[in-house]
Amino acid sequence: MARLEANVRGSSFGYLIKEGFRNLRQNRAISVAAIGVLVACLLLVGASLLFSMNINSLVGYFESQNEIVIFLDDSVSGSRLTRLDDELRAVGNISSATFVSREEGLETWMKELGDDGTLLEWLVEDNPLQNSYRVVITDLSKMDETVDEIKAIRGVESVSASSEVAHAVTGLKQAVSLGSLAVIGILAAVSLCIVANTIRITVFNRRKEISIMKYVGATDTFIRLPFLSEGVLLGFLSATIAFFLLWGGYEALLYWLNDSALEWATLITGQLIPFKQVALRVYLCFLATGVAIGGVGSSFFVGKYLKV
Incomplete structure (x- = not known):
């Protein structure tokens, strides 16, 4: 036992990795069950996170399409128009402002009417339209x-x-954000409970092994470390499997939407976030969650059986 503890001190990392894999092999059935539960939980949380991010992206797109039109007084021209342009662009919460002259407005109107646009040619000499600005608001x-x-x-x-559309979009955005946080929070809590119970069963099934090691003189730290290593490996494997499953499922969904003949599907696909754009953040989130649940959970539940 003393030699084993010396090995832990001398080459602790290699020893712990080796012990972690050995423990996973010896408890294959329970390890597979724990990995399966953790993968399922991570997939649910990851799917909820991606759903929230994409809904916010879609709402942001519709938000950017909501223009307001500013009609100018007929007396505004020349230097006053220049000053008005500067004053308008100095207003906060404006992402873009495009000036549209009355001539451009009439031309656009005629184009929208197609062949019937010739009916408006008599207005060219006496244009009743006003100079205007098309402005996109940053925060509705x-x-x-x-x-x-x-x-x-x-x-x-x-x-x-x-204003009604702006309030509706703003309300939807807030509802999606709060709803997604609530769903992610609930799933995270459920995941912790399920995985914690799975780890508890794993440690319970090995309580005799822990008692024997304790009786022959092993320290608490020496007993905990292999379980900690096993939990970390379990979390790492679960996070990696869940990440690639989520990636594959997300890409399959995008392919299905792109291949769909539905017009709304094409519109949505253009606004969805590419997985590569968030892949690193998702994997790091999965890794941190998996390692924390697996490693800390294993080490925590071992403590109950160290008092012999």
């Missing part, structure tokens, strides 16, 4: 304040803004 939750700020600029006659 602050739309009302932004609109009030724009209306206060001299030369702005009116502002056309879909």
Whole structure:
């Protein structure tokens, strides 16, 4: 036993890895069960996380498409138009502002009507449209304040803004964020309970081995370390398996959406987050969770059987 403890001190890392794999082999059935449970839990949490991120991406896309139109007074021109442009761009919460002259507005209107656009040719000489700006708001939750700020600029006659749509999008975004956090929190709690019980069974089945080691003089640290190594390896394997399964499932979903003839599916696919963009963060999250649950859980439950 003394020689074994010396080996632990001299080449602890190699010894612990070797012991961890040996313990996994000796308890194959329970190890496979623990890995399966942890993989399933990580997949559920990872899927919820990806769902939340993609919903926020989709909401952000629709948010960017929600423009407001600013109509200018007919008297605004020349230097005053330049100053108004500067004042408008100085307003916070505006991601882009595009000036549209009355001539451009009429031309766009005629193009939208197609062949019927020739019916508007008589308006070219006496154009009734106004110069305007098309503005994209950065944060729709602050739309009302932004609109009030724009209306206060001299030369702005009116502002056309879909406040109802902005409030709906903002509410959806907040609901998705809170709902996703709640789901992830619940799944994480359930995962901890299930995996903790699985690890508890693993340690319980080896209680005699722990008692024997204790009786022959092994220290508590010496007994704990192999279990800690086993738990860390179990968490590492679970995290790696769950990561590649999630990656494969996500890519399969994207392929199905791309191959679908449905128009909405094509629109959604264009706004979904590529897995490679978040792969490292997802894997590190899985790795930290798996190693923490496996390693700390194993070491913690061993303590109950060290008092002999």
